[in-house]
Amino acid sequence: MTMVFLNKEIRDGDNPDLTEERKTATFDTNKMAEVIYGSEKLARRRREISQAVSLIPELADSKPLPFLSRNEKILESTRKVTALNEHLPRLINMNDEDEAWHIHSEVIGFEGNPLALHHSLFIPPLVIQGSDEQHEKWLGRAKRREIIGCYAQTELGHGSNIRKLETTATYSLSTQEFILHTPTINALKWWPGALGKSSNHAVVVASLIIKEQNYGPHLFMVQIRDEQSHEPLPGIAVGDIGPKMAFNGADNGFLGFNNFRIPRGNLLNRHCNVEVDGTYVRPPHDKMNYAGMIRVRSRMAAEQGTFMAQALTIAVRYSAVRRQGFLENKSQEVKVLDYQTQQHRLFPAIARSYAFIFCGFETIQKYETLQNEMNSGNVSLMADLHALTSGIKSVVTYQTGEGIEQARMACGGHGYSMASYISEIYGCAIGGCTYEGENMVMLLQLARYLVKSVELAMRGKPGDLGPMVAYLAYPDIKVDLVTGPEAYVKMFQHISKRQSIKATEKFHRKMESGVSRDEAWNQCAVELTRASRLHTRLYIIETFIRRVDSIEDLSIKMVLTDLMNLHLNYELLDVASYALEDGFMSSTQMGFIKNQLYSSLEKIRPNAVSLVDSFQFSDLQLRSNLLNFLFQVLGRRDGHVYQNLFEWAKSSPLNQTEVLPSVTQYLKPMMEKAKL
Numbered sequence: 001m002t003m004v005f006l007n008k009e010i011r012d013g014d015n016p017d018l019t020e021e022r023k024t025a026t027f028d029t030n031k032m033a034e035v036i037y038g039s040e041k042l043a044r045r046r047r048e049i050s051q052a053v054s055l056i057p058e059l060a061d062s063k064p065l066p067f068l069s070r071n072e073k074i075l076e077s078t079r080k081v082t083a084l085n086e087h088l089p090r091l092i093n094m095n096d097e098d099e100a101w102h103i104h105s106e107v108i109g110f111e112g113n114p115l116a117l118h119h120s121l122f123i124p125p126l127v128i129q130g131s132d133e134q135h136e137k138w139l140g141r142a143k144r145r146e147i148i149g150c151y152a153q154t155e156l157g158h159g160s161n162i163r164k165l166e167t168t169a170t171y172s173l174s175t176q177e178f179i180l181h182t183p184t185i186n187a188l189k190w191w192p193g194a195l196g197k198s199s200n201h202a203v204v205v206a207s208l209i210i211k212e213q214n215y216g217p218h219l220f221m222v223q224i225r226d227e228q229s230h231e232p233l234p235g236i237a238v239g240d241i242g243p244k245m246a247f248n249g250a251d252n253g254f255l256g257f258n259n260f261r262i263p264r265g266n267l268l269n270r271h272c273n274v275e276v277d278g279t280y281v282r283p284p285h286d287k288m289n290y291a292g293m294i295r296v297r298s299r300m301a302a303e304q305g306t307f308m309a310q311a312l313t314i315a316v317r318y319s320a321v322r323r324q325g326f327l328e329n330k331s332q333e334v335k336v337l338d339y340q341t342q343q344h345r346l347f348p349a350i351a352r353s354y355a356f357i358f359c360g361f362e363t364i365q366k367y368e369t370l371q372n373e374m375n376s377g378n379v380s381l382m383a384d385l386h387a388l389t390s391g392i393k394s395v396v397t398y399q400t401g402e403g404i405e406q407a408r409m410a411c412g413g414h415g416y417s418m419a420s421y422i423s424e425i426y427g428c429a430i431g432g433c434t435y436e437g438e439n440m441v442m443l444l445q446l447a448r449y450l451v452k453s454v455e456l457a458m459r460g461k462p463g464d465l466g467p468m469v470a471y472l473a474y475p476d477i478k479v480d481l482v483t484g485p486e487a488y489v490k491m492f493q494h495i496s497k498r499q500s501i502k503a504t505e506k507f508h509r510k511m512e513s514g515v516s517r518d519e520a521w522n523q524c525a526v527e528l529t530r531a532s533r534l535h536t537r538l539y540i541i542e543t544f545i546r547r548v549d550s551i552e553d554l555s556i557k558m559v560l561t562d563l564m565n566l567h568l569n570y571e572l573l574d575v576a577s578y579a580l581e582d583g584f585m586s587s588t589q590m591g592f593i594k595n596q597l598y599s600s601l602e603k604i605r606p607n608a609v610s611l612v613d614s615f616q617f618s619d620l621q622l623r624s625n626l627l628n629f630l631f632q633v634l635g636r637r638d639g640h641v642y643q644n645l646f647e648w649a650k651s652s653p654l655n656q657t658e659v660l661p662s663v664t665q666y667l668k669p670m671m672e673k674a675k676l
């Protein structure tokens with residue numbers, strides 16, 4: 001049996017323009033997939049899972065998703081996810097989170113589903129913050145999906161500033177219970193995914209009050225609906241918050257408590273506790289209750305890199321079959337992918353996708369190390385990883401949004417159609433700028449760390465700087481970019497260091513002039529966020545270089561070196577003004593970077609389609625379903641775009657009848673009236 005999307009496979013029925021592209025590749029896409037996903041086994045497992053899913057009709061979309069109403073979307077996503085649940089044990093290793101993520105994205109797509117957060121935001125805090133006894137009570141049930149849960153932290157009035165959450169959990173000494181209460185409208189939980197209509201449990205974040213003292217946000221396991229009737233329990237108001245920019249197959253919700261009582265044992269108490277007599281037992285780190293957020297953020301680089309990669313797969317394949325205009329040969333119009341502007345739009349974003357995925361693997365590993373350390377009581381890595389993931393989360397979500405939007409524009413008019421699927425990917429990815437910590441807020445968290453590090457360096461204590469910020473104490477030595485990646489890193493280090501120092505000095509000057517610390521911070525905030533972005537971009541560059549250095553296969557190393565060089569030149573050009581400003585970079589060097597960038601575009605051109613093929617997204621994943629719908633979309637592997645766009649349009653519900661009520665009720669009478 002042939003795999004549905006082996007990327008080097010050349011098939012007779014494919015659009016010849018795409019076949020031609022695949023023949024020019026200088027490397028094997030299966031080998032590249034091994035590098036992208038980390039090993040031969042992981043890449044192969046993804047293909048096997050995609051293949052298995054493609055053979056199960058009930059896991060296919062029953063209609064093109066953009067034609068569904070919100071209710072239909074929720075019904076359809078729930079149908080698919082519950083059908084998938086039945087097949088899961090046979091299709092994936094149930095303990096492997098990557099396999100689970102992959103299969104869900106195959107089947108569900110970007111619309112979201114009522115179980116998405118059960119696995120990514122309900123179970124993980126239970127694992128991290130729950131005691132063994134609590135795992136015994138809820139974890140098995142949750143994993144078996146006997147209960148469905150969500151993570152309810154954000155409120156109508158507060159999302160970023162968690163310390164000001166207004167939902168209270170007041171300890172009652174007499175009954176040894178917590179009383180959950182929503183004192184105002186603003187205190188309603190608002191946004192949690194799957195809360196609105198699907199969940200019957202929630203991990204609720206509420207301010208812990210004992211004997212009138214507020215101990216700040218803590219996590220509580222709360223049953224919100226009856227397990228039989230699914231009706232909200234007395235004392236609970238819960239519902240859906242309405243349609244959103246994307247994720248409309250999920251029911252983000254609101255939740256209010258009216259003096260709702262839960263047992264003392266429902267405070268997740270692996271790291272902190274409230275004893276029977278109301279004694280509070282502190283966690284080993286002040287922000288221990290925020291550990292779950294570090295976990296989610298640590299996964300965002302790889303996640304967002306994959307979102308962007310999907311949009312680019314669609315745009316690059318389409319650009320190789322779309323012919324418009326002429327270059328030298330006037331007898332045949334060119335593939336739009338041959339235009340330098342098109343390449344400049346798409347190729348740096350391909351490089352960023354690879355960079356984010358490589359960087360993502362490193363941050364996920366760092367989180368796993370942190371988790372192991374935390375389990376044995378060592379919390380010393382938390383501050384570093386919080387700073388790092390705050391920056392990465394902010395930079396990758398923003399740049400992914402930019403990359404997807406460029407992919408859409410690169411598809412011209414058809415990119416604007418929902419048949420391209422790019423708008424759905426964009427809506428989902430761009431949510432990442434907001435959820436899991438608003439980007440500016442998170443950049444300012446990293447800035448705190450950078451300012452402290454600069455202060456250490458200024459105080460002559462460079463030995464106290466962690467490895468990620470050691471460069472803040474390096475001397476400035478001019479570099480010759482011709483010598484290669486290390487010189488680019490040094491140039492970037494100079495830029496990043498200078499901005500961190502400038503922002504810190506400005507902050508100090510403000511305070512010395514009598515401005516309060518908080519006000520001074522606010523007056524320097526733009527400069528501080530610039531420092532955070534530069535530091536993060538430097539880190540991403542370094543992870544890219546490390547990954548390419550580690551590759552043994554020569555053909556893969558060569559094409560990834562081209563991609564890495566493109567990344568280095570594109571990133572440096574983007575921030576060159578910082579180095580031109582103090583003369584660290586000369587205008588000759590600037591010219592060199594531009595020329596290197598243009599030459600990288602040319603080098604990548606013959607490999608462009610295969611670089612996106614290497615992500616090995618199935619047509620199903622790109623919502624070009626092989627079984628039921630042979631007519632969607634722009635990114636289909638076989639490149640047969642036009643006839644399928646026409647089929648797509650014909651299937652629009654508006655075309656099921658020739659004359660719409662809008663015409664008979666309004667337009668027709670208007671025209672008739674005009675004739676009188």
Ligand SMILES: CCCCCCCCCC/C=C\CCCCCC(=O)SCCNC(=O)CCNC(=O)[C@H](O)C(C)(C)COP(=O)(O)OP(=O)(O)OC[C@H]1O[C@@H](n2cnc3c(N)ncnc32)[C@H](O)[C@@H]1OP(=O)(O)O
Pocket residue numbers: 104105109110111112116121151153154159160161162163193287290291293294306307382383386428434435436437438441445448449
């Ligand atoms: C291809 C696949 C397709 C698949 C399709 C489906 C795709 C699905 C994708 C997923 C989709 C949707 C998922 C959506 C999930 C969304 C979930 C959420 O959004 S949950 C809610 C998240 N909320 C936030 O992130 C809130 C952000 N705010 C904060 O984190 C905090 O309030 C704050 C950090 C900004 C400030 O906290 P505060 O307590 O006020 O802290 P201080 O300012 O007083 O002190 C800062 C101090 O503490 C240190 N700190 C802060 N946080 C941490 C931490 N986590 N760990 C360690 N240390 C921390 C900080 O460094 C400071 O230290 P100083 O030494 O004082 O400088």
Ligand SMILES: Cc1cc2nc3c(=O)[nH]c(=O)nc-3n(C[C@H](O)[C@H](O)[C@H](O)COP(=O)(O)OP(=O)(O)OC[C@H]3O[C@@H](n4cnc5c(N)ncnc54)[C@H](O)[C@@H]3O)c2cc1C
Pocket residue numbers: 117121151152153154157158159160161190191192193247252431434435436437438439440441444
């Ligand atoms: C798709 C999606 C899914 C979500 N899922 C969940 C979920 O499952 N569970 C959950 O609990 N929550 C969820 N959320 C909520 C999300 O975590 C919050 O919306 C997010 O943390 C931002 O908080 P906010 O809405 O209060 O924004 P605000 O903080 O009100 O942001 C508004 C503006 O104020 C600025 N701002 C705020 N504070 C500062 C500051 N200190 N310094 C400088 N500028 C500042 C911000 O930069 C932003 O420009 C979800 C949100 C979305 C969009």
